[in-house]
Amino acid sequence: NAGVTQTPKFRILxxxxxxxxxxxQDMNHNYMYWYRQDPGMGLKLIxxxxxxxxxxxxxxxxxxxxxxxTTEDFPLRLELAAPSQTSVYFCASSKGESYNSxxxxxxxxxxxxx
Amino acid sequence: QKExxxxxxxxxxxEGAIASLxxxxxxxxxxxxxxxxxxxxxxPELIMFIYSNGDKEDGRFTAQLNKASQYVSxxxxxxxxxxxxxxxxxxxGSNFNKFYFGSGTKLNVKP
Numbered sequence: 001n002a003g004v005t006q007t008p009k010f011r012i013l014x015x016x017x018x019x020x021x022x023x024x025q026d027m028n029h030n031y032m033y034w035y036r037q038d039p040g041m042g043l044k045l046i047x048x049x050x051x052x053x054x055x056x057x058x059x060x061x062x063x064x065x066x067x068x069x070t071t072e073d074f075p076l077r078l079e080l081a082a083p084s085q086t087s088v089y090f091c092a093s094s095k096g097e098s099y100n101s102x103x104x105x106x107x108x109x110x111x112x113x114x
Numbered sequence: 115q116k117e118x119x120x121x122x123x124x125x126x127x128x129e130g131a132i133a134s135l136x137x138x139x140x141x142x143x144x145x146x147x148x149x150x151x152x153x154x155x156x157x158p159e160l161i162m163f164i165y166s167n168g169d170k171e172d173g174r175f176t177a178q179l180n181k182a183s184q185y186v187s188x189x190x191x192x193x194x195x196x197x198x199x200x201x202x203x204x205x206x207g208s209n210f211n212k213f214y215f216g217s218g219t220k221l222n223v224k225p
Binding site for chain 2: 033090102105
């Protein structure tokens with residue numbers, strides 16, 4: 001199993017550009033998450049999904065959009081990139097449905113907006 | 115008020131010593147508590163989790179939970195330089211869909 005796979009690993013965007021961060025998992029997990037991590041900080045939840053067709057906002061959703069058309073994929077869309085979106089983005093998944101299901105993380109996407 | 119709080123450190127311990135990492139949380143309905151290790155430039159990796167009051171041991175690691183005090187800790191025995199990393203505490207809230215993370219404690223184990 002590859003686990004959680006994120007692409008790209010690195011990206012530089014100009015202000016105002018858009019891009020999609022890809023995330024796919026092969027563990028048949030129902031729950032998927034997008035977090036961002038700023039330097040020296042913890043993880044902030046952007047969006048999450050408890051199944052195909054269901055998404056919900058986290059703590060910091062502004063400037064982002066998501067969709068979940070399949071169990072495996074959970075892309076994160078950035079529209080009109082801003083310097084404040086410079087961060088490391090982690091996708092994660094969980095079996096869910098119980099309190100004992102930990103998060104499994106992808107390797108992250110390092111995004112710089114200049 | 116932050117959901118999950120950790121001392122940012124750095125916490126420095128000599129090789130072979132016990133490292134003690136602490137975490138407090140605000141949601142009394144929280145059910146599960148997770149410790150992740152994150153090396154610089156890498157993604158978080160799960161060390162262990164706990165959901166019952168008391169201690170849970172896994173090799174050199176012991177997680178301790180006190181729900182009445184809303185406190186969870188991680189002890190690392192016989193600390194090694196390879197344990198040097200940032201340790202993130204995560205709490206699964208009363209709505210178990212969401213995981214809240216502390217800002218992490220940086221641990222330095224000196225040879």
